[in-house]
Amino acid sequence: MAEAIHADVAVIGGGVIGLGIAHEARRLGRSVALIDPAPATGATFAAAGMLAPVSELHYQEEDLLGLMLESSKLWPSFAGGLRQAVEATGYRTTPTLAVGADAADRRALADLRTVQLAAGLGVEPLSVRTAREREPLLSPQISCAFEIPADHQVDPRKLAGCLMAGLAAHSPGADTWVGGARDGFAVADSAHGLLWDGRRVAGVELGSGKSVLAGETVVANGLGAPALAGLPEGLELPVRPVYGDILRLRVPAHLRPLLTATVRGMVRGVPVYIVPRDDGTVVIGATQREDGLSATSNAVSAGGVYQLLRDAQVLVPAVAELELLEATARARPGTPDNAPLLGRVAEPDGYLAGLIVATGFFRHGVLLTPVAARIVGELLTGSPDSRWSIFRPDRFSASRGQPWPMEVPTGAHQ
Template identity: 40%
Template sequence: MSIGIVGGGIIGLSIAFELVERGRTDITVYDRDPTQGAGLVAAGMLAPTAEAGFGEEVLQDLMSESMRRWPSFAERVEARTGTPIAYRTDGTLLVALTADDQAEVDRLIGFYHRAGRPIEPLSGRALRELEPLLAPRVRGGARAPGDHQVDPRRLLRALRMLPVRFEARDVVDLSTLQDDVIIVANGIGAAALTGLPVRPVKGQLLRLRGAEPLLRHVVRGIAAGRDVYLVPRADGELIVGATEEERGADRTVTAGGLLDLLRPAADLLPGVAELVLSETLAGLRPSTPDNAPVIDRLESPPVIVAAGHHRNGVLLAPATAAAVAETVIDGATNIDITAFRAGRFT
């Protein structure tokens, strides 16, 4: 049985990985330019707590299921490819700068408690004991110990070492593919191939670099009402992101977008101002009307689709990949993806 996967990003390659793990070898990945995928501009936060949003309770269940799978997924990817992917389990800190910011964090803490997610409220002093370089003005926040991180670029590098065929071309018509099974996992491109309402949401991001890491934990911060996340790497790199902008397919990096990131980042972590600005970039998140993915078998065209993961593509990769691989091989999956059927948009 030949399998064609349209899309060579994190979702598509994670599906290829799970199929290879299950003994499938006749796999072709179609992608003209994998460098345009959302995964290359993702920060790699694996945050089923800190990234959960109000009204996304069903999505939270899938996020939690995928997080449960991440340690094994990371271990298996590294074992098969021999490539480290910088999987870290330090947790995430929610950090508030002002009293109003603290009120918002308190609201989030209550939401996470009701959702059953592990969250530990912390004072400003306790936060600075964990991260001494945080600003003295930080009021307080919380720690989410179950949130982890991975380096998406390293993950992609590892997954591209899989024993599958890579064909560098655009697929504009699924009828041109001769594979027995076709999986559409090409992010915003899924809209044109399947008719599903997957739209681009622009996100701008900075990469900064210093001699030593300024942080050990991922920080999701609120500074004077501005949201920002700070993701440290062991080599001294710091990822700062990310805006969410309804700008269509625009990938322009703007001064305003960068200011919206740098201002709260420096307010929370003053040492940011001394780092080298090594890269600015903008990417397109594939999003749906409810910001949850579509994971489903479609009858017209007869394909399996896994797209529309919005800001959670890296986190949801293991569960999505396992659900699709089980559907291909067994005809069904034990992972509950009922809420992510395509029919919810009709």
């Protein structure tokens, strides 16, 4: 066999989910090989970082709501558990304001609040006057405002940097980093497919021909997951690319702070958000399209940029005076039910040993990072929480074994 690298856990994918899982594996004392040719340059690079379980509630996604709320509760300890100060991640617990532009938007937000209240979520109405006292640059023409205390934010780029720095801080003798040639770690490489030893997954074959041999392999490479060679027969991972355009702008000194809280708005029925950062910039997003425009180039949609700037100015007219720094588009991995593919793969007589799947996080990847890391950590230690088996990765695979047992086969968490 070609040159091999040995680790307790191989994590395929260096987005925020993969980085969070690698961080948790290190916290549990496992050695880790993180496999990604360019960590944190995909959807993580574009994400706004809203931690918004309440705002992100959608019809018929009640199971996903439970996962989002659980992860939201984990965020303070997750951010506090990094080597850097919490402030280094851009984690902020200021509440979110939801605002509507016109009467139709007011009715739509009122209907959404009814659903949110029915789910036991806290959403407090504010008068327009009170909202503008808090955020003076809001348009006086907005039709309504609600405060959402539970919805917060983090800066995904800073978060990814903190996670990578923490992983790199461990001795190269104890860990191997495959990808992102930083701090003397191995050169970047890609995952070609899974390696097998009998009926268990034994590691990863790399694009270079080298191998990573591991007791556990975690597939966390988003849209790349279905293309891995050697996936279990009959396992379907139905992820599709959902593209989003997102803007970053600098606020001139005389307008700072443009906002102190995240503003999520509805403008003529179309959602838009403005997220303030501590460095004097704001993030405006995000479109959602499945047109394939960015399939090979991450191309930004001109119409998307126009729509975002137009709608953001309806809510905060001073947006017109900001400096446009960056327009970015990335694909997010969507699933048929918008929920992640997360857990072990079932066999007729138990679990497939050595393999964990963590993909399909769609628009919730940053929010769900702590709970995904926790769930994978519990699987690594043989103590899974049965609440999350509803997100099993083989739930769309008609030919895979059922039922879904909670026992882990001997050797599956070495």
